[in-house]
Amino acid sequence: MTYPQLLTPEEKLADAKERLNIPRIVAICGSTRFMDLMTEVDLIETANGHIVVKPGCNMKQPHSLWNNPADAEVLKARLDDLHRAKIRLADEILVVGDYIGDSTRSEISYARSLGKPVRFTHPDVDPGEPDDADNEEA
Template sequence: MPDRPEIVCICGSTRFAEEMAVANRDLTFAGAIVVAPGVFGRTDGGGAGEPITQEQKTALDALHLRKIDLADRVLVVNPGGYVGESTGREIAYARETGKPVSFTEPG
């Protein structure tokens, strides 16, 4: 067993909160340390959670990049192959920093 468990950062649209929770649970039971979005509101009021301001979204997006920095790899939760704008930026950032990126669904 390695000195520490693998750290996995979950990325994806916050509209997929339930699917992210399942991925988080599965990874945790598999022995991984999971970092994931902590707030599931959206600026347009859609999806799970309370609406957030654009300023809050900008801060959360920056924080999520720091979570990617902590991770050994990234798992993109993308039901139906969906990858939104913010998630696309996170994928690009992860790849630029040498993090392996995998997806729950091909797309």
């Protein structure tokens, strides 16, 4: 006798989104120096019928929540965890801007490790798959 295969959490989420007729979810990633572009891309993606999640805090701008360096460090770690959760929730990520820093590179790698499609507003900055660099050296 065979038993039905249990769904993974990812499969359960995809099934639930389909059953609930949830529109495509796009996670916007990129340096917060591009917050204005993120807002514009959010508008376009929303007008195209997508649910958009993106960074909600720009720690490059002064704010009382992160004036204290110790508070800022704790908040940064919490925001990084929150953004990874947004990536897990999303159907795809959209990277904005013409610059990819370490944090964004890490988010791209994470999304790809989950099998998420990755789009770019500036495709020439795509760092490629992690193995791409290894293959170029061979």
